[in-house]
Amino acid sequence: MEINIRKIQKSDNTLLAEIIRSCFHDFNVPTPGTVYEDPTTDHLSELFNEENSALFVAEVDGELCGCCGIFPTEGLPEKCGELVKFYIHKDFRGKGLGKKLMEESIEFAKNAGYQSIYIESLPEFSTAVSIYEKQGFSYLEKPLGNSGHSGCNLWMIKHL
Numbered sequence: 136m137e138i139n140i141r142k143i144q145k146s147d148n149t150l151l152a153e154i155i156r157s158c159f160h161d162f163n164v165p166t167p168g169t170v171y172e173d174p175t176t177d178h179l180s181e182l183f184n185e186e187n188s189a190l191f192v193a194e195v196d197g198e199l200c201g202c203c204g205i206f207p208t209e210g211l212p213e214k215c216g217e218l219v220k221f222y223i224h225k226d227f228r229g230k231g232l233g234k235k236l237m238e239e240s241i242e243f244a245k246n247a248g249y250q251s252i253y254i255e256s257l258p259e260f261s262t263a264v265s266i267y268e269k270q271g272f273s274y275l276e277k278p279l280g281n282s283g284h285s286g287c288n289l290w291m292i293k294h295l
Contacts, residue, residue, distance in 0.1 A: 136195055138232065140239050143190040143202070145180040150199050151192065151220075152177045158222045164259045168286025170220065179220065182206075189243045190220055193232045200227035203236035205244045205252070210281035214250040215292075217282065221254075221263055233266055241270070244295065251294045253279050255287035267291050 143151070158164075159171045166172055175182045183190040183204060190204035201223035208217040218240055223233050244252050254267055255278060272291035279290065 136230070137197075138235065139194040139197075140191050140235055141194070143180045143183055143192050143204075147192055147199060147202075148178060148180050151179055151202055154199070154201060154224045155220065155222045157224065158260075161225050162259045164257055165286060169257070169284055173283065187216065187247045187249075189240070189247075191236055191239045191243075193223070193227070193236055195227055195230070195232070200224045201232055201236060203233070203240045205240050205247065205249070208253070208280045208282050211253055211279055212251070214248060215253055215279070216244050216247070216249040216251075217280065218244075218252050218254045228262065233263065237266060237270060241293075241295070249295060251292055254291045254293075255282055255284055256289045256291070257287055258289055264289065264291075267293075 155176055156171055159166055170176055179190055188206045190202055192199055193201045203221040204219050205216045206219045272293040275290040275292055
């Protein structure tokens with residue numbers, strides 16, 4: 136199994152949007168107020184042209200299978216970025232790709248000068264939540280910033 140982690144390209148947009156939305160179906164997660172309905176999900180390469188942002192994609196044997204990134208979400212505390220778009224296609228889960236993508240994203244955040252990383256999620260994404268916990272994220276009682284994803288009800292932060 137050859138794994139390649141790289142930054143997003145415009146040609147990845149359609150397939151990544153399909154992977155992201157399929158994860159909501161795989162875990163039977165409600166979609167209102169989430170990235171599922173966010174129009175930027177169809178144009179991720181453009182979204183991640185924002186300064187101090189990066190979206191990393193994983194390929195296994197040349198096949199695109201997931202993503203994870205850092206974004207300077209509006210309204211977050213100073214020097215805090217958001218870990219975003221952490222999704223792995225069901226055929227590639229349990230192979231360590233999520234950990235590799237997250238570690239690449241955290242390293243990017245450190246190098247970009249962030250001092251903390253914020254996450255919004257849903258408890259139904261329990262596999263991802265357990266990875267967040269293992270990476271040292273702790274729970275918050277309320278959301279930070281203005282992600283526009285009011286459907287998320289789990290918030291965490293990690294200080295770098």
